[in-house]
Amino acid sequence: MLKLGITRVGRLGRSRTWLGSERHASLLLLDDLARAGEDAAQAYDTLVARVRLPNGTWKQTAAGRLARVDAVLLRLLRATRAPGSRVSVLDLGASTGITSVELYDTLAAHFAVELIATDLYRDLVAFSWPRRPWTIVLDVHGGVIQHVLGPFVLPGQIAESWAYPVNRALKAWSTRWLVPRAQRVLVRLDVERLPYLAPHVEDRLEVRRLPFMVSRCLRLMRAGAPFRFEAADVLEPLPWRATCVRAMNIATRDNFDDARVAVVVRNCLRAVEPGGLLVLGQSHGLDPETARATIYRVDGGWPVAVERVGAGYEMEHVVAAAAAMAEEPAREGRACRA
Numbered sequence: 388m389l390k391l392g393i394t395r396v397g398r399l400g401r402s403r404t405w406l407g408s409e410r411h412a413s414l415l416l417l418d419d420l421a422r423a424g425e426d427a428a429q430a431y432d433t434l435v436a437r438v439r440l441p442n443g444t445w446k447q448t449a450a451g452r453l454a455r456v457d458a459v460l461l462r463l464l465r466a467t468r469a470p471g472s473r474v475s476v477l478d479l480g481a482s483t484g485i486t487s488v489e490l491y492d493t494l495a496a497h498f499a500v501e502l503i504a505t506d507l508y509r510d511l512v513a514f515s516w517p518r519r520p521w522t523i524v525l526d527v528h529g530g531v532i533q534h535v536l537g538p539f540v541l542p543g544q545i546a547e548s549w550a551y552p553v554n555r556a557l558k559a560w561s562t563r564w565l566v567p568r569a570q571r572v573l574v575r576l577d578v579e580r581l582p583y584l585a586p587h588v589e590d591r592l593e594v595r596r597l598p599f600m601v602s603r604c605l606r607l608m609r610a611g612a613p614f615r616f617e618a619a620d621v622l623e624p625l626p627w628r629a630t631c632v633r634a635m636n637i638a639t640r641d642n643f644d645d646a647r648v649a650v651v652v653r654n655c656l657r658a659v660e661p662g663g664l665l666v667l668g669q670s671h672g673l674d675p676e677t678a679r680a681t682i683y684r685v686d687g688g689w690p691v692a693v694e695r696v697g698a699g700y701e702m703e704h705v706v707a708a709a710a711a712m713a714e715e716p717a718r719e720g721r722a723c724r725a
Contacts, residue, residue, distance in 0.1 A: 388550055388551055388552070388553070389539075389551055389552075389553035389554060390410065390539075390551045390554055391410070391538045391539060391540075392410055392411045392412065392413055392535070392538065392539055392540020392541075393410050393411070393412040393413060393416075393540065394413045394415070394416070394535070394538060394540065395416075396416055396419050396420065396430065399412060399416070399430050399433045399434060400433070410540075411438075411533070411540040411541070411542055412433060412434045412540065413533070413535045413540045414434065414438065414511060414513070414524050414532065414533050414535075414597065414599075415513060415522060415524070415535055415597075416434055417434070417511070417597045417598060417599065418584055418595065418597060420434070420602055421583070421584060421598060421602045421605055422584065431483055431485065431601050432448070432449050432673075435447075435482075435483060435599075438532065438533070438542070439542065439543075439544035439545050440507075440508055440526070440530070440532070440544065441526060441528070441530030441531070441532075441543075441544060442507065443544075444641075444642055446482045446483055446506075446508065446599070447482070447673070448482040448483055448485055448486060448636075448673070449485070449673040450485050450486075450489065451489070451675050452486055452670055452673055452674075452675055452678070453486045453489070453490070453635055453670070453675070453678060454489070454675050455675055455676070455678050455696055455697075456633075456635065456666060456668065456678050456680045456696050457489065457490050457493045458493075459680075459682060459694050459696055460490075460494075460631065460633075460664065460666060460682060461493055461494060461497065463664060463682060463693065463694060464494070464497075464498065464631070464664070465497060468498065470497055470498070471497075471498065471499060472498055472499065473498070473499045473501070473630075474494060474498040474499065474500050474501075474630045474631065475500075475501045475502075475503075475628075475629040475630045475631070475660070476490065476491075476494065476500060476501070476502040476503070476629055476630065476631045476632075476633065477502075477503050477505070477625070477627050477628075477629035477631070477632045477633070477658055478490060478502060478503070478504045478505065478633045479505050479619070479621050479625075479632065479633065479634040479637055479655065480505070480506060480507075480621060480634060480635070480636060480637030481504035481505055481506045481616070482506060482636075483599065483600050483601050483604075484504050484506075484600040484601050484603075484604040484616055485601045485603075486635075487502065487504035487604070487614075487616070488601065488603045488604060488607070488614075490502065490633065491607070491614055499613075500613065501613040501614075502613065502614050502615070503615045503616075503617055503627055503629070504604065504614075504615070504616045504617070505616070505617050505618065505619035505621075506599075506600075506616075506618065506619070507618065507619070507620050507621075508526055508599055508618075509598075509599055509600065509616055509617065509618040510526075510527055510578060510596055510597065510598065510599060510618065511524050511525065511526060511527075511532055511596075511597040511599050512524070512525050512526075512527060512573060512576070512578060512581075512594060512595070512596055512597070513594070513595045513597055514568075514569035514572060514573075514592045514593070514594055515592065515593040515594075515595070516565075516592060516593075517591065517592075517593065520535075520536065520537040521535075521536055521537075521561070521565060522534075522535040522536075523535075523561070523565050523566055523569040524543075524597070525569055525570065525573055527573075527578050527618070529570045529573055529574075530543070530544075531543030531544070531562070531566055532544075534557070534558055534561040534562075534565070534566075536557055536561060539553075539554060539557055541554060541557060541558040541561065568590075568592070569592070571590075572589050572590050572592055572594065575589065575590075576589060576594065578596055581594070581595075581596040582596070583596050583597070583598050583605065584596070584597070584598070600616055604616050621634070621637055621638070621651045621654060621655075622643075622647060622650055622651060622654070623654070624654055624657065625654050625655075625657070625658045627658060628657075628658055628659070628660050629658060629659065629660060629663065630659075630660050630663045630664070631659075631663055631664045631665075631666070632655050632658050632659050632663070632664070632665050632666070633665075633666040634651065634655050634665070634666065634667055635666065635667075635668050635669065635670065635678075635680065636668075636669050636670055637651065638651040638652055638655070638667055638702065638705075639669045639701070639702070640702070641669075645702075645705060648702060648705050649705050649708060649709040649712070650709075652667070652705060652706050652709040652710075653709045653710075653712070655667070656685060656688055656690060656709065656710060657688070659685040661685075661686055661687065662684065662685070662686050663684070663685055664682055664683065664684060664685070664693075665682070665683040665684075665685050665690060666680055666681075666682050666683075667680065667681055667683070667700045667702075667706065668680025668681060668696065668699075668700045668701075669700070669701060677697075678696055678697060679695075679696060679697040679698050679699060679700060679701060680695070680696040680697070680699065680700055681694075681695050681696075681699040681700035681703055681706075682694045682695070682696075683706070688710065689710055690706055690707075690710055
């Protein structure tokens with residue numbers, strides 16, 4: 388038996404085979420969606436829902452998923468800031484950016500908003516063979532995301548079922564012969580300098596930088612709106628500071644152990660401007676009603692919970708511990724200067 392992938396936008400709504408198993412959608416459709424200006428949330432959700440990333444996470448999101456959290460955040464900002472005043476936002480772990488765009492729209496109706504969305508996997512790079520229906524999709528670090536071999540779409544991080552021996556054989560062949568060449572070419576590229584979607588020939592392969600984000604993000608940036616989408620690792624110190632830092636569905640046990648969650652929280656706390664807000668929480672599934680979040684006001688690096696959505700952030704104890712750990716070096720430094 389064999390399982391064919393989804394290689395046309397019009398077929399994204401048919402994500403299962405006649406036996407009921409999930410079909411994988413080619414990430415080359417990101418090119419089609421972006422060029423067509425297609426902003427259908429369902430199309431993007433279907434496209435990325437079965438893509439497991441090299442760090443073991445998934446870009447699982449949906450339009451409206453964080454609407455309840457955004458409404459509370461807007462209310463808190465309106466209570467303390469004048470209409471039209473400047474509000475900077477840092478939205479971490481933004482996935483495809485659909486909820487970042489929604490937050491931007493929500494706040495921009497009342498304030499002069501500057502928003503930076505971030506994700507570790509913002510860009511993908513597709514390497515295609517001339518006169519062959521073969522494409523390898525890598526992340527910018529060389530991790531294999533997909534093998535697209537004609538009508539077959541084979542995931543890089545998910546093992547193919549033994550029920551599909553043809554798929555397994557094709558993936559093994561591609562892994563041995565195609566992936567190493569694509570990875571060698573990637574090492575020589577400066578991906579940041581490649582325009583999105585424009586073909587570039589390198590070592591006789593056609594290379595395209597694919598935006599792993601909804602097309603509305605690209606359109607906002609190309610139009611010169613105060614909206615950016617940056618690649619960032621939340622485990623590393625963040626180079627930005629903002630009035631409001633939102634880290635939904637990132638500082639969780641689904642992604643990290645408690646020690647690394649604490650690192651993420653400390654990085655978030657340092658990124659909040661004095662008196663600004665930090666939003667931490669998690670959604671269970673895509674239903675907006677499952678969202679749980681705690682919104683903190685941060686002054687002097689110390690967070691104070693001012694509002695909860697649902698039952699609040701499940702790891703509030705980690706926030707308190709992380710803040711205390713960050714405070715200790717500061718106290719020692721003040722003592723030394725004295």
